[in-house]
Amino acid sequence: xxxxxxxxxxxxxxxxxxxxxxxxxxxxxxxxxxxxxxxxxxxxxxxxxxxxxxxxxxxxxxxxxxxxxxxxxxxxxxxxxxxxxxxxxxxxxxxxxxxxxxxxxxxxxxxxxxxxxxxxxxxxxxxxxxxxxxxxxxxxxxxxxxxxxxxxxxxxxxxxxxxxxxxxxxxxxxxxxxxxxxxxxxxxxxxxxxxxxxxxxxxxxxxxxxxxxxxxxxxxxxxxxxxxxxxxxxxxxxxxxxxxxxxxxxxxxxxxxxxxxxxxxxxxxxxxxxxxxxxxxxxxxxxxxxxxxxxxxxxxxxxxxxxxxxxxxxxxxxxxxxxxxxxxxxxxxxxxxxxxxxxxxxxxxxxxxxxxxxxxxxxxxxxxxxx
Amino acid sequence: xxxxxxxxxxxxxxxxxxxxxxxxxxxxxxxxxxxxxxxxxxxxxxxxxxxxxxxxxxxxxxxxxxxxxxxxxxxxxxxxxxxxxxxxxxxxxxxxxxxxxxxxxxxxxxxxxxxxxxxxxxxxxxxxxxxxxxxxxxxxxxxxxxxxxxxxxxxxxxxxxxxxxxxxxxxxxxxxxxxxxxxxxxxxxxxxxxxxxxxxxxxxxxxxxxxxxxxxxxxxxxxxxxxxxxxxxxxxxxxxxxxxxxxxxxxxxxxxxxxxxxxxxxxxxxxxxxxxxxxxxxxxxxxxxxxxxxxxxxxxxxxxxxxxxxxxxxxxxxxxxxxxxxxxxxxxxxxxxxxxxxxxxxxxxxxxxxxxxxxxxxxxxxxxxxxxxxxxx
Numbered sequence: 001x002x003x004x005x006x007x008x009x010x011x012x013x014x015x016x017x018x019x020x021x022x023x024x025x026x027x028x029x030x031x032x033x034x035x036x037x038x039x040x041x042x043x044x045x046x047x048x049x050x051x052x053x054x055x056x057x058x059x060x061x062x063x064x065x066x067x068x069x070x071x072x073x074x075x076x077x078x079x080x081x082x083x084x085x086x087x088x089x090x091x092x093x094x095x096x097x098x099x100x101x102x103x104x105x106x107x108x109x110x111x112x113x114x115x116x117x118x119x120x121x122x123x124x125x126x127x128x129x130x131x132x133x134x135x136x137x138x139x140x141x142x143x144x145x146x147x148x149x150x151x152x153x154x155x156x157x158x159x160x161x162x163x164x165x166x167x168x169x170x171x172x173x174x175x176x177x178x179x180x181x182x183x184x185x186x187x188x189x190x191x192x193x194x195x196x197x198x199x200x201x202x203x204x205x206x207x208x209x210x211x212x213x214x215x216x217x218x219x220x221x222x223x224x225x226x227x228x229x230x231x232x233x234x235x236x237x238x239x240x241x242x243x244x245x246x247x248x249x250x251x252x253x254x255x256x257x258x259x260x261x262x263x264x265x266x267x268x269x270x271x272x273x274x275x276x277x278x279x280x281x282x283x284x285x286x287x288x289x290x291x292x293x294x295x296x297x298x299x300x301x302x303x304x305x306x307x308x309x310x311x312x313x314x315x316x317x318x319x320x321x322x323x324x325x326x327x328x329x330x331x332x333x334x335x336x337x338x339x340x341x342x343x344x345x346x347x348x349x350x351x352x353x354x355x356x357x358x359x360x361x362x363x364x365x366x367x368x369x370x371x
Numbered sequence: 372x373x374x375x376x377x378x379x380x381x382x383x384x385x386x387x388x389x390x391x392x393x394x395x396x397x398x399x400x401x402x403x404x405x406x407x408x409x410x411x412x413x414x415x416x417x418x419x420x421x422x423x424x425x426x427x428x429x430x431x432x433x434x435x436x437x438x439x440x441x442x443x444x445x446x447x448x449x450x451x452x453x454x455x456x457x458x459x460x461x462x463x464x465x466x467x468x469x470x471x472x473x474x475x476x477x478x479x480x481x482x483x484x485x486x487x488x489x490x491x492x493x494x495x496x497x498x499x500x501x502x503x504x505x506x507x508x509x510x511x512x513x514x515x516x517x518x519x520x521x522x523x524x525x526x527x528x529x530x531x532x533x534x535x536x537x538x539x540x541x542x543x544x545x546x547x548x549x550x551x552x553x554x555x556x557x558x559x560x561x562x563x564x565x566x567x568x569x570x571x572x573x574x575x576x577x578x579x580x581x582x583x584x585x586x587x588x589x590x591x592x593x594x595x596x597x598x599x600x601x602x603x604x605x606x607x608x609x610x611x612x613x614x615x616x617x618x619x620x621x622x623x624x625x626x627x628x629x630x631x632x633x634x635x636x637x638x639x640x641x642x643x644x645x646x647x648x649x650x651x652x653x654x655x656x657x658x659x660x661x662x663x664x665x666x667x668x669x670x671x672x673x674x675x676x677x678x679x680x681x682x683x684x685x686x687x688x689x690x691x692x693x694x695x696x697x698x699x700x701x702x703x704x705x706x707x708x709x710x711x712x713x714x715x716x717x718x719x720x721x722x723x724x725x726x727x728x729x730x731x732x733x734x735x736x737x738x739x740x741x742x743x744x745x746x747x748x
Contacts, residue, residue: 021656029670030669036695037674105537117540120539122541123544126554127551128554137539145537145538163499285401285573285577
């Protein structure tokens with residue numbers, strides 16, 4: 001058995017390394033990607049361009065412009081004379097927001113009856129940017145209002161004040177979260193792409209008949225087909241993990257060996273899914289399409305973008321079937337929270353269960369293909 | 372060279388036509404491939420639009436109420452009045468709350484310290500403490516805003532507003548309620564159209580893999596006829612798939628379509644031209660279908676989620692990420708798609724993006740024809 005398996009593994013590795021471009025890509029792209037994405041998401045949203053229309057030209061209006069510009073999120077890049085000019089800037093995508101300070105603004109603030117208004121207008125076509133810019137602009141102006149109020153009412157303002165605190169990630173920076181998710185996702189993708197071609201490719205080219213006349217057992221065939229994606233996945237994981245540590249300084253609070261071991265387990269599980277897809281599809285394009293849709297489902301339901309807890313209950317149940325969900329829990333748990341095997345038992349148990357089931361399914365469907 | 376100008380052109384067109392007919396038939400009789408070229412954008416758009424709905428609508432709070440005053444209960448009622456925030460059973464201490472928190476049962480823990488009611492009554496500052504889970508910053512930020520917003524409203528109702536010297540009013544253009552789907556769906560159009568473009572590359576590498584490519588070489592078909600034929604077929608199918616995806620966007624997700632459909636389709640053709648030019652260029656260098664998919668996925672699809680301004684804005688201060696963004700065709704079409712659908716802009720307003728796409732597509736097509744002709748000889 002070992003002999004037959006070894007022969008198949010050698011064949012697989014030779015075949016894979018012969019496709020130079022695929023090999024280079026499978027090893028280089030994930031690294032380049034995690035590097036690029038880490039850089040792109042790394043910085044918090046900052047320096048959003050806004051335009052201020054200052055009809056007042058008073059010391060107060062200048063103070064407001066200064067306060068807006070001083071926020072980390074906003075930069076006052078334009079001072080257009082009227083709304084039409086500002087609108088053109090927004091249409092061209094040069095400015096994301098407009099702040100309008102009305103004429104006689106400073107005078108009106110002194111009058112006991114009038115409460116003059118500053119208008120903040122935002123381009124809602126990108127809700128991420130718009131939401132951040134809105135919070136920042138409101139915050140900057142509000143704190144000026146508060147200063148004025150405190151100076152008149154001498155002392156703290158009455159009313160409830162919320163002091164918020166974020167556990168595990170006190171600055172609420174997106175980087176650690178985004179990069180650890182990305183690490184899990186790219187590992188998932190590269191492994192699935194390589195694995196899903198395993199059986200269907202032989203079928204497409206017609207070599208599956210030749211394999212069936214060899215003395216290979218079904219389980220051996222699956223084992224041999226799993227080895228290339230397994231190596232690719234694990235090597236990529238180690239390379240990308242190194243980058244998260246060396247380049248981005250993502251914390252690694254738990255044990256690396258534990259993470260590596262669980263990653264290996266996860267890869268076997270994910271390869272089981274991919275090989276099942278590979279046996280039930282008829283052509284490589286079909287396999288690609290199915291794996292694409294599968295990846296989308298995984299992204300949607302695994303908590304990669306939106307936490308599982310916010311999904312409707314039915315979808316939360318379905319998400320249990322998605323190994324990436326459990327694996328994300330493991331990666332974030334070990335790296336960010338420093339979790340040990342004890343607190344990860346639900347995730348590890350789920351992956352183990354899914355692995356056994358999927359390998360069985362893959363083996364059964366394969367037998368139908370071969371006969 | 373073909374003898375006789377007119378006759379040569381006529382023969383060339385006939386050969387081109389035969390490539391086109393052959394390719395249409397090929398796609399038509401392969402259900403998987405037909406799905407990839409025609410229906411996959413609409414399906415993917417549906418899936419992705421659900422993935423990228425960031426509006427966190429519901430939040431679960433665990434409350435540690437150390438005050439137990441009537442005011443504190445009023446406050447909690449006000450928080451939960453509209454049903455978006457729900458409370459778990461009251462929790463006695465911090466440890467118990469943290470346990471719920473770690474199990475993912477609650478999104479945040481609210482601590483109301485003793486003396487809360489008295490402070491509020493005495494018109495002093497009444498602090499409360501809100502603890503959120505920082506491992507999921509997106510949810511954390513939105514839970515913080517929804518608690519803060521409701522708190523401010525309740526607070527102003529009970530203690531009244533101190534006369535403010537001025538106020539802020541906000542307006543959001545193009546997407547008044549900041550619905551994330553209205554912003555994401557037009558952007559995602561750019562991503563899903565990568566699939567029919569990948570099909571164009573697969574159309575070439577498939578022939579190489581299956582072996583019909585050699586047969587093609589022995590026919591009188593020239594390299595440029597072969598490539599242009601493929602381009603025409605996949606571009607036309609890509610446009611049909613765009614219409615299907617648009618139907619999903621407008622009728623299923625109810626995204627407003629404020630611009631002209633003609634303008635949109637014209638600019639989509641421009642985008643598909645750039646994408647397919649790039650994909651056909653790729654196909655020159657590779658000979659297997661799995662290499663094609665991986666390359667398209669890794670160089671176009673995945674980077675487009677993060678480097679193009681789809682979610683996070685492009686960081687203009689870093690030259691590297693700015694250049695990457697400019698080089699990705701998706702960046703330009705995300706801008707175009709949002710501008711036409713939401714802002715009702717026309718071609719004239721979008722000239723820089725339109726030009727980059729057109730020039731990029733033309734360049735890659737010319738380069739692939741040059742490379743291709745060499746190989747055929």
